[in-house]
Amino acid sequence: ARRAALAASSGPGATSDGHKVPLLANVGGPADVPAAVDAGAEGVGLFRTEFLFLDDSKQAPSEEKQVEVYRQVLEAFPEGRVVVRVLDAGADKPLDFLTPADEPNPALGVRGLRSLLDHPDVLRTQLTALSKAAEGLPVYLEVMAPMVADRTDAKAFADACREAGLNAKFGAMVEIPSAALRARSILQEVEFLSLGTNDLAQYTFAADRQVGAVSRLQDPWQPALLDLVAMAAEAAGAEGKSCGVCGEAASDPLLACVLTGLGVTSLSMGAASIPYVRATLAKFSLAQCERAAAAARAADTAEGARSAAQAVLSGE
Numbered sequence: 001a002r003r004a005a006l007a008a009s010s011g012p013g014a015t016s017d018g019h020k021v022p023l024l025a026n027v028g029g030p031a032d033v034p035a036a037v038d039a040g041a042e043g044v045g046l047f048r049t050e051f052l053f054l055d056d057s058k059q060a061p062s063e064e065k066q067v068e069v070y071r072q073v074l075e076a077f078p079e080g081r082v083v084v085r086v087l088d089a090g091a092d093k094p095l096d097f098l099t100p101a102d103e104p105n106p107a108l109g110v111r112g113l114r115s116l117l118d119h120p121d122v123l124r125t126q127l128t129a130l131s132k133a134a135e136g137l138p139v140y141l142e143v144m145a146p147m148v149a150d151r152t153d154a155k156a157f158a159d160a161c162r163e164a165g166l167n168a169k170f171g172a173m174v175e176i177p178s179a180a181l182r183a184r185s186i187l188q189e190v191e192f193l194s195l196g197t198n199d200l201a202q203y204t205f206a207a208d209r210q211v212g213a214v215s216r217l218q219d220p221w222q223p224a225l226l227d228l229v230a231m232a233a234e235a236a237g238a239e240g241k242s243c244g245v246c247g248e249a250a251s252d253p254l255l256a257c258v259l260t261g262l263g264v265t266s267l268s269m270g271a272a273s274i275p276y277v278r279a280t281l282a283k284f285s286l287a288q289c290e291r292a293a294a295a296a297r298a299a300d301t302a303e304g305a306r307s308a309a310q311a312v313l314s315g316e
């Protein structure tokens, strides 16, 4: 029965009453594209460009090399959306030419957008390469920055995009609690938000995502995390802008329904999860998702949030 349900699951993501929630794929490069296309991804919600940089930690790949790789991903989704994240180096992904060697707390140091603002040449080359890669393609290119902390960060990124002449929407990832708390202010500078729930959980709970001993606090069902998601989604809704999720949270079918109920406008995940999320979302109305979201937020624990949402959606 599960197989039949999955086989029947195709087409755009939507709730049972037709509220559209585009289902997008997380990719690390062209090698991940065929699986995304096979799963019926409506585009890419997170292109982690750092994989291209990790091949050589001494220098950035040439502009030509970058154009070639970006173009292969962009070409695969004609008329679709492709959200490219600029280089997220540092912390668990150090690069010799960008990341200071002597940081006591790399996760709290110069990483993500911070390292790009310290190396504007690297950012400029990447934005120019993206601009050239998208030239003449019928794709909706969106470019976002990792680790945006506040409006100053968002403005610096948007300015760099404009200076590079990039014809795309510019966005900010919400993966630091300050960005969720002040989402409305960040949205004065950028056109969309994307929640990186892996880092958002790490920074909200002061729980290193690489340390298994604190994994309880990395659970995306934690009500405090749901509160921050709701805050960002509400701010985006009030500004008439979109707010997706591209962290692991989006790949849990039940949580995907809750995120939809919180006002998240698209979900991006590993391609293998797309059919499951699509099939589950199609079973419930937006109103049911909203009730499940409210029940989850009313809980005090991750476990409690999960079972409260489950109870609402199974009609208990």
Ligand code: PEP
Pocket (backbone or CB within 6 Å): 046, 048, 088, 175, 195, 196, 197, 198, 199, 200, 246, 247, 248
């Ligand atoms: C996240 O932090 O949730 C995210 C999507 O980015 P990454 O996992 O690449 O840090």
Ligand code: MG
Pocket (backbone or CB within 6 Å): 146, 175, 196, 198, 199
């Ligand atoms: Mg992240």
